[in-house]
Amino acid sequence: xxxxxxxxxxxxxxxxxxxxxxxxxxxxxxxxxxxxxxxxxxxxxxxxxxxxxxxxxxxxxxxxxxxxxxxxxxxxxxxxxxxxxxxxxxxxxxxxxxxxxxxxxxxxxxxxxxxxxxxxxxxxxxxxxxxxxxxxxxxxxxxxxxxxxxxxxxxxxxxxxxxxxxxxxxxxxxxxxxxxxxxxxxxxxxxxxxxxxxxxxxxxxxxxxxxxxxxxxxxxxxxxxxxxxxxxxxxxxxxxxxxxxxxxxxxxxxxxxxxxxxxxxxxxxxxxxxxxxxxxxxxxxxxxxxxxxxxxxxxxxxxxxxxxxxxxxxxxxxxxxxxxxxxxxxxxxxxxxxxxxxxxxxxxxxxxxxxxxxxxxxxxxxxxxxxxxxxxxxxxxxxxxxxxxxxxxxxxxxxxxxxxxxxxxxxxxxxxxxxxxxxxxxxxxxxxxxxxxxxxxxxxxxxxxxxxxxxxxxxxxxxxxxxxxxx
Amino acid sequence: xxxxxxxxxxxxxxxxxxxxxxxxxxxxxxxxxxxxxxxxxxxxxxxxxxxxxxxxxxxxxxxxxxxxxxxxxxxxxxxxxxxxxxxxxxxxxxxxxxxxxxxxxxxxxxxxxxxxxxxxxxxxxxxxxxxxxxxxxxxxxxxxxxxxxxxxxxxxxxxxxxxxxxxxxxxxxxxxxxxxxxxxxxxxxxxxxxxxxxxxxxxxxxxxxxxxxxxxxxxxxxxxxxxxxxxxxxxxxxxxxxxxxxxxxxxxxxxxxxxxxxxxxxxxxxxxxxxxxxxxxxxxxxxxxxxxxxxxxxxxxxxxxxxxxxxxxxxxxxxxxxxxxxxxxxxxxxxxxxxxxxxxxxxxxxxxxxxxxxxxxxxxxxxxxxxxxxxxxxxxxxxxxxxxxxxxxxxxxxxxxxxxxxxxxxxxxxxxxxxxxxxxxxxxxxxxxxxxxxxxxxxxxxxxxxxxxxxxxxxxxxxxxxxxxxx
Numbered sequence: 001x002x003x004x005x006x007x008x009x010x011x012x013x014x015x016x017x018x019x020x021x022x023x024x025x026x027x028x029x030x031x032x033x034x035x036x037x038x039x040x041x042x043x044x045x046x047x048x049x050x051x052x053x054x055x056x057x058x059x060x061x062x063x064x065x066x067x068x069x070x071x072x073x074x075x076x077x078x079x080x081x082x083x084x085x086x087x088x089x090x091x092x093x094x095x096x097x098x099x100x101x102x103x104x105x106x107x108x109x110x111x112x113x114x115x116x117x118x119x120x121x122x123x124x125x126x127x128x129x130x131x132x133x134x135x136x137x138x139x140x141x142x143x144x145x146x147x148x149x150x151x152x153x154x155x156x157x158x159x160x161x162x163x164x165x166x167x168x169x170x171x172x173x174x175x176x177x178x179x180x181x182x183x184x185x186x187x188x189x190x191x192x193x194x195x196x197x198x199x200x201x202x203x204x205x206x207x208x209x210x211x212x213x214x215x216x217x218x219x220x221x222x223x224x225x226x227x228x229x230x231x232x233x234x235x236x237x238x239x240x241x242x243x244x245x246x247x248x249x250x251x252x253x254x255x256x257x258x259x260x261x262x263x264x265x266x267x268x269x270x271x272x273x274x275x276x277x278x279x280x281x282x283x284x285x286x287x288x289x290x291x292x293x294x295x296x297x298x299x300x301x302x303x304x305x306x307x308x309x310x311x312x313x314x315x316x317x318x319x320x321x322x323x324x325x326x327x328x329x330x331x332x333x334x335x336x337x338x339x340x341x342x343x344x345x346x347x348x349x350x351x352x353x354x355x356x357x358x359x360x361x362x363x364x365x366x367x368x369x370x371x372x373x374x375x376x377x378x379x380x381x382x383x384x385x386x387x388x389x390x391x392x393x394x395x396x397x398x399x400x401x402x403x404x405x406x407x408x409x410x411x412x413x414x415x416x417x418x419x420x421x422x423x424x425x426x427x428x429x430x431x432x433x434x435x436x437x438x439x440x441x442x443x444x445x446x447x448x449x450x451x452x453x454x455x456x457x458x459x460x461x462x463x464x465x466x467x468x469x470x471x
Numbered sequence: 472x473x474x475x476x477x478x479x480x481x482x483x484x485x486x487x488x489x490x491x492x493x494x495x496x497x498x499x500x501x502x503x504x505x506x507x508x509x510x511x512x513x514x515x516x517x518x519x520x521x522x523x524x525x526x527x528x529x530x531x532x533x534x535x536x537x538x539x540x541x542x543x544x545x546x547x548x549x550x551x552x553x554x555x556x557x558x559x560x561x562x563x564x565x566x567x568x569x570x571x572x573x574x575x576x577x578x579x580x581x582x583x584x585x586x587x588x589x590x591x592x593x594x595x596x597x598x599x600x601x602x603x604x605x606x607x608x609x610x611x612x613x614x615x616x617x618x619x620x621x622x623x624x625x626x627x628x629x630x631x632x633x634x635x636x637x638x639x640x641x642x643x644x645x646x647x648x649x650x651x652x653x654x655x656x657x658x659x660x661x662x663x664x665x666x667x668x669x670x671x672x673x674x675x676x677x678x679x680x681x682x683x684x685x686x687x688x689x690x691x692x693x694x695x696x697x698x699x700x701x702x703x704x705x706x707x708x709x710x711x712x713x714x715x716x717x718x719x720x721x722x723x724x725x726x727x728x729x730x731x732x733x734x735x736x737x738x739x740x741x742x743x744x745x746x747x748x749x750x751x752x753x754x755x756x757x758x759x760x761x762x763x764x765x766x767x768x769x770x771x772x773x774x775x776x777x778x779x780x781x782x783x784x785x786x787x788x789x790x791x792x793x794x795x796x797x798x799x800x801x802x803x804x805x806x807x808x809x810x811x812x813x814x815x816x817x818x819x820x821x822x823x824x825x826x827x828x829x830x831x832x833x834x835x836x837x838x839x840x841x842x843x844x845x846x847x848x849x850x851x852x853x854x855x856x857x858x859x860x861x862x863x864x865x866x867x868x869x870x871x872x873x874x875x876x877x878x879x880x881x882x883x884x885x886x887x888x889x890x891x892x893x894x895x896x897x898x899x900x901x902x903x904x905x906x907x908x909x910x911x912x913x914x915x916x917x918x919x920x921x922x923x924x925x926x927x928x929x930x931x932x933x934x935x936x937x938x939x940x941x942x
Contacts, residue, residue: 025837026712028842033842034842056700183687188686209661210681211664214654248497271721277836293829302854310821314818314866339795350920351777354760358766368766386774391778391782
């Protein structure tokens with residue numbers, strides 16, 4: 001441990017022991033990773049253990065992800081007793097599944113028993129069905145029942161994410177009763193941030209922050225300390241919805257209720273934070289057509305996620321080609337058209353992507369709803385007009401200088417038309433998908449690109465012909 | 472309030488009172504927004520108040536954002552006593568600043584005094600300097616000092632985000648002492664989830680979850696309950712870093728320390744959740760060149776954020792045009808080249824964007840570091856080869872059928888070359904920006920597009936000429 005007076009260390013690193021392993025961005029240092037890699041390669045398990053031992057479980061998980069597959073297994077074998085439930089829970093889904101598939105069912109069951117229900121479910125849910133059955137058979141009956149009932153809920157639902165361990169007490173208890181109850185009941189979880197107050201049918205009637213309990217005298221009734229307004233999460237709610245509620249209402253934990261309104265579990269924000277991050281980050285991946293975009297995903301899945309969008313893009317490119325083809329004679333007469341036409345399409349594509357990205361984010365964060373769609377569309381058309389005029393002046397002048405003033409006028413007008421079209425499409429396409437209950441991030445790109453490409457070529461070539469430039 | 476037996480309601484809505492206002496996605500219903508809008512327009516402030524009163528502060532903030540500017544001010548005037556600090560804190564930055572600029576300094580000061588330091592700082596930090604000074608002058612001296620010292624830290628740093636109110640006690644206290652202390656000191660905050668244990672120089676030596684305190688007998692020393700490993704946040708740390716640590720280590724709260732290692736504030740996850748969401752979501756906006764992409768941003772700022780990328784894109788389009796221009800003679804001889812060349816560029820652009828989006832996300836989440844860059848590059852080149860061959864076969868066959876087998880061969884080869892180039896650029900460009908300490912999401916797009924466009928036209932037209940197709 002570093003000297004407590006070493007304030008430079010204190011400043012730069014989250015934990016006093018991490019100085020040698022982590023850089024200033026809290027990433028594992030390449031030199032450290034190489035040292036572990038070398039130790040593993042040389043079969044020096046003692047050295048590998050010694051290097052890894054001071055790390056936080058989240059950093060051990062990161063380390064395993066950074067290594068290549070054979071090194072990863074060798075390291076895991078060298079540090080078995082550091083491979084705690086926490087490390088496993090922090091691993092990337094694909095890496096974890098792969099490692100679990102490689103272990104015998106009994107070993108997976110032993111790991112699952114160390115974990116909270118939610119983490120155990122995560123460990124088991126993506127195993128092959130026969131592996132899953134084998135692991136479940138190895139679990140003790142109580143854990144098995146808990147995990148099986150979680151698995152009965154849809155994937156990515158609150159029922160899969162929740163932990164069953166929680167503290168729920170009746171309304172008539174006093175603060176003193178509660179403290180005594182918590183001290184006496186050794187089997188209770190220590191992972192809770194709020195107490196749930198329930199009625200005689202086990203339905204939540206309020207929640208109580210622990211700080212309120214600690215600040216109140218023993219004789220006060222919980223009913224007078226608790227907050228009656230609460231955000232209840234239905235067990236079937238999708239995780240994206242759950243994440244939005246945690247964020248919107250600034251929740252630390254929330255009660256999960258079944259169809260009868262009975263308390264069946266709790267969600268805590270530390271589990272939701274990952275989902276908030278994933279859901280917010282996935283838009284960039286979805287819009288680009290990269291699917292989940294996980295660098296640990298098996299190659300075959302990555303290929304199939306991406307190639308379908310490339311093929312869809314091919315379809316839109318063919319439409320653009322047909323438009324160009326229709327103007328083949330004009331291009332033969334004036335090859336400058338071929339030289340300049342990608343400019344119009346490309347600028348429009350970029351403007352469309354800008355507007356689409358903004359619209360998709362605003363929809364995802366519930367900032368854009370039916371109530372303000374018209375206003376946002378008007379706003380985007382204004383931005384498009386300003387951008388369109390600016391770019392058109394630049395392109396038009398340059399073209400007039402290099403080619404002819406007429407061609408400059410034609411391209412300038414085509415650019416304005418295409419940027420306005422892009423602004424319109426960038427709002428309307430994602431909004432339309434949202435109204436159809438489709439994720440606007442997934443399919444908007446292809447349509448917006450198709451529209452801006454086609455319009456780019458059509459406006460430019462069409463105007464050139466219409467104004468007699470090629471005649 | 473709904474009948475507690477009405478379980479359908481319970482299931483669909485977070486709070487039992489929200490049934491008429493929120494839809495199943497927890498967004499304000501258009502009909503509800505229209506009702507408020509109508510009440511405001513008709514000057515029926517009583518009705519407006521009645522409608523808004525049951526809403527959660529976060530929903531009141533959403534409602535204000537959905538309205539147009541004049542309606543927004545009229546509503547705020549109609550519901551002044553519902554415009555609590557919580558509502559103000561939940562408002563979009565631009566909307567809040569605009570509303571605050573419209574209020575007299577004394578009114579802003581009154582609102583600021585209701586808020587925790589962190590929210591008060593947020594309220595004041597973006598005001599015009601003279602407005603800021605006027606508001607500060609209206610504050611009582613203690614609040615002013617707290618806010619001024621927060622404003623002395625850099626924007627978006629932990630010092631700006633932290634709240635000063637926290638519970639810190641010495642190590643020698645017992646659980647019983649702590650509970651007595653918490654009950655007696657009425658001025659203490661109730662917003663805390665962990666207790667910080669400090670040494671005699673006020674430096675944190677451990678943290679203690681409240682559940683641990685509640686589960687332990689009175690006589691136990693805090694030193695035996697607390698956890699000594701802790702994540703300390705330096706006061707100057709950037710909020711993006713802070714968000715990553717909260718996420719990585721699953722923190723609920725964390726101690727903020729000054730240069731001397733002394734405890735100066737705390738951060739709680741409910742404040743960090745917004746940042747996690749923003750930072751993860753902004754990549755999509757940055758990559759598309761849409762800047763912050765906030766729909767409430769003033770038009771002028773939106774224009775200037777976007778037009779610069781359109782102009783940069785114009786630059787890359789000019790390079791592509793120069794390449795096409797060099798092959799002008801070939802296009803005149805074979806106009807099919809002009810028809811097909813956008814296909815090659817467009818597919819390459821899409822493939823490049825896919826890889827770039829994946830790389831940028833992996834860098835942002837610390838999954839891609841120097842230790843595994845080579846492996847990820849290899850992986851992406853394999854994906855590119857698989858995608859390239861698939862798309863090339865489709866394009867090649869179609870072209871062979873419609874035009875000539877030779878042209879089919881040329882375009883197929885050009886597509887493979889361009890998708891491989893795109894895969895390479897999609898990894899190398901963002902990694903390069905990251906190594907140069909630049910945000911890879913900001914500038915990668917322009918470069919990747921430039922590379923795929925240029926290579927698309929060059930490979931296709933160059934191969935066509937080289938294979939004698941035009942000659």
